[in-house]
Amino acid sequence: MQEKQDTDLSREITLEPDHEFRFEVEFNTKVQIKLVKGTAEIFGTELAVGITYTFTGRKAAVYTWHGCTLDVKGTFLVEYTANETPMTSYLNTHLALEQLRQKAKIEHNLGPRVLVIGPHDVGKTSLCKILVSYSLRHGGNPVYVSLDTTEGSITMPGTVTATCISNIIDVEEGFGSSATTAASMGSFTMPLAYYYGFENPSENVKLYKLVTSCLSEAVRSRMAVDEECRNSGFIIDSAGLIDQVGYDIIQHVVENFSVNVLIVLGHERLYSDMSRIFSNKNVSVVKLSKSGGVVERDRQFKTRLQRSKIHEYFYGTPKCELSPYSMLVNYDDIKVWRVGDVIAPSSALPLGMEGSSNETQVVKVDNFDMCLHSILAILNADQDAHENRLLESNVAGFVYVSDVDDEKRKVTILSPSPGRLPKKHILMGSFKWMET
Numbered sequence: 001m002q003e004k005q006d007t008d009l010s011r012e013i014t015l016e017p018d019h020e021f022r023f024e025v026e027f028n029t030k031v032q033i034k035l036v037k038g039t040a041e042i043f044g045t046e047l048a049v050g051i052t053y054t055f056t057g058r059k060a061a062v063y064t065w066h067g068c069t070l071d072v073k074g075t076f077l078v079e080y081t082a083n084e085t086p087m088t089s090y091l092n093t094h095l096a097l098e099q100l101r102q103k104a105k106i107e108h109n110l111g112p113r114v115l116v117i118g119p120h121d122v123g124k125t126s127l128c129k130i131l132v133s134y135s136l137r138h139g140g141n142p143v144y145v146s147l148d149t150t151e152g153s154i155t156m157p158g159t160v161t162a163t164c165i166s167n168i169i170d171v172e173e174g175f176g177s178s179a180t181t182a183a184s185m186g187s188f189t190m191p192l193a194y195y196y197g198f199e200n201p202s203e204n205v206k207l208y209k210l211v212t213s214c215l216s217e218a219v220r221s222r223m224a225v226d227e228e229c230r231n232s233g234f235i236i237d238s239a240g241l242i243d244q245v246g247y248d249i250i251q252h253v254v255e256n257f258s259v260n261v262l263i264v265l266g267h268e269r270l271y272s273d274m275s276r277i278f279s280n281k282n283v284s285v286v287k288l289s290k291s292g293g294v295v296e297r298d299r300q301f302k303t304r305l306q307r308s309k310i311h312e313y314f315y316g317t318p319k320c321e322l323s324p325y326s327m328l329v330n331y332d333d334i335k336v337w338r339v340g341d342v343i344a345p346s347s348a349l350p351l352g353m354e355g356s357s358n359e360t361q362v363v364k365v366d367n368f369d370m371c372l373h374s375i376l377a378i379l380n381a382d383q384d385a386h387e388n389r390l391l392e393s394n395v396a397g398f399v400y401v402s403d404v405d406d407e408k409r410k411v412t413i414l415s416p417s418p419g420r421l422p423k424k425h426i427l428m429g430s431f432k433w434m435e436t
């Protein structure tokens, strides 16, 4: 593959003002893009002139406000130039948010609390990146909250996270996901994470609401002590929530995070329903259109994306490689928990009844075979913490169970860093992974 890329000749692409170069690259292919002249950005983050950026397994666009020339090299799955983009409306949205930030600064208040909602694959994460990057470029320190448990845009899939964005976003790695695992190696992006453990919020609504409430509490505490973050406010990315359960979750998030700007992306009915639900509630509901460049990602692509996120967590990226550490741990040295059996999926229960099963009750895992190939979250809970409070603990890190020896009562665990496990309580979700 390397050879293929090296023998490819580079080509020049010229973009007129307000145009973008959209591209898709497969997971096992590398392409390179260099800005030769002019200005350009990827989801709001500016590219530097003369620097070669490498992309693998990505779907993205290089956008230019004033025109530019790019030098591209490698085999793209899809590549084309487009001139119809919603970037002007995205910029106007940012400018309106910036006014709220200026007002918040003068009044020593909380900046805008923005929630982006819409169906799957309409560009919610991309819009959040653009808004966060523009705020950063304007001198702000926004907090990016990800409630999208499918993707793991910041760290492992299955988590809800909050990250104070104070440094330029790495365009090659999205939000610089792997960097979050190697904080000591020069990364500034350190998310606060709570483990939900499932892919879809509807799989266990009560637990999803619990972890989002814990996260909102943590964000509130951070805002109380950090003036920069307080004035900049936060941008919340969500999973595709357009059914009845989704509406219930949206209302929960709006209340918990005191959301005052609700952006509905690419869905007329959702916009109309939200305008009705939140009229008279001090929430501005804004409708934005979806970019024609947003790519629908099929199940297979999403699974590969999840697998590559997990791989990145332990092994890093070509730019910042990690050497994970394998260790033997006695059964008795750890306590593995999982959330009790969900009797019926929450979506199948009438609203208000979701709590009738033990959806937020942890049970201890005694049969370690269940953990084989599982991703486990190490909880930031004291050794003597009561089991009823464990789900409210944030995550210290993740490990992977590569082997279980029932005879010797030992598990083999892969960890991104050497040393003993920092905590004893460990939470298992539904994510499994095979090291390849």
Ligand SMILES: Nc1ncnc2c1ncn2[C@@H]1O[C@H](COP(=O)(O)OP(=O)(O)OP(=O)(O)O)[C@@H](O)[C@H]1O
Residues within 6 Å of the ligand: 020, 022, 023, 058, 059, 060, 061, 119, 120, 121, 122, 123, 124, 125, 126, 127, 148, 150, 151, 238, 239, 240, 291, 292, 293, 294, 295, 296, 297
């Ligand atoms: N203008 C664009 N040109 C090319 N690709 C784009 C563009 N905007 C977004 N994409 C790509 O389309 C895909 C879907 O976008 P994104 O992840 O932002 O959607 P989403 O609504 O957050 O999806 P999900 O429902 O899975 O959370 C991503 O791979 C993203 O990089």
